[in-house]
Amino acid sequence: MLGGALGEAGQSLPELEETLKKAKARNLAWYGPRMFRPSYFAGTDVLDVATKAFNLFASENWLYGRTSYPALGEFEDDVLDTLYDLFHAPAGAAGILTSGGTESLIEAVHIARDKARAEGKSGRLNIVIPNTAHPALDKATHLLDMDVRRAPPQETQEAELDWLMRALDENTVLLVGSAPPYPFGEVDPIDRLAKLAKAHSVRLHVDACLGGMILPFAEMLGRQPPLFDFRIDGVSSLSVDLHKFGYSAKGISALIFREADDATFTRTVFTDWPSGMYGTPSISGTRPGGALASAWAVMRYLGRDGFMERTRKIYEIRDEFIERLRALDASIIGRPDCYHFNFALAGLDNLLLAAELSKEGWIVSSTEKPAAVQLMITAAHEGVAQSFANIVGNIAMDIRKGKRTGGSESSVYSKVVVRQRLARGSEARRTAGT
């Protein structure tokens, strides 16, 4: 007997389609007027383009983009050229496309470590990062056998900069700033971080995984978001996820570096192999051609004007939410520069508020320090700001009157489960018992 997905006899496609649809129905809908967790929805037309392009190239392996599938190599060149323009990369800059923000961050740390070693640094190297930087950086240092110095929460940006400065030492090879960090939507002071990095001769990586495909268009719209790209002297590399606000199917991000020479530290070129040369630009081997085609097609479909239009809409929706929530006396945490923001009501358990909102079908996230409700705004939220504010007002009133109680839940970004092999028979018992 086979357990799990395989079974003994196969299923027909129509039968399977039914099963898949039922399975999908058990998931939260990934976008919609009440879904405020990360979701990068820009309209069903864009989704259609992203999905059709993905499907057309779903089985083509991007690993062979420079051999069997030259169209994928061309898509790659086009996407990178677009990103060089968007981030004002100087002549001589270069970049690689990766599988996601995590791989881009791992490679940014990898370059910093190996370049420092090539320049003669030895001993255990470290990176210095703000409190809100993404945990993929901790993963990177673990994999690369380095230390990470993460700032503890600070009251002010000034205090954090001071902490970061004091954490730098002769073994530091990289400082990181985010545009913006995931927990709060305020872009780190990249110009000041760049000065710090230059003064201590360390690299500065800008993690624009989240904001990279929003902030340039916000600037074109005249919104004046803080500068975060290669116009700032001292920015060594920048990551941007196309599977976020590039609206593409999942599995594509980019790492751009000021100096093309950095690519030599991320690539593998191995020739001592019976199958000949094996060359990859970064960690991944096989890569989804569909994700690349999807990112390319969305760029072609929207053009600069289309990205500006979708960005304008997201900011307008965000601003309306902020206005309606402020009318309830909610305070907005920091200065949201991008599409997401966090709010809190004074004298209230805001984690309980977040949990109760989600119970009512308004699926929000939360942060713990400070305790706040987090909203990630997309085009799907058009026209719902007032209804959302109403429900926040009602739930807050219930909590204040003691009508809604219960332990506030701690924030969860994602979880791990390790599925273990059970002894034969115990699985059946477990199923019967639940």
Ligand SMILES: Cc1ncc(COP(=O)(O)O)c(C=O)c1O
């Ligand atoms: C700022 C930032 N950096 C990095 C990442 C990691 O990206 P991924 O989940 O694509 O690996 C994220 C994901 O949300 C992010 O928000």
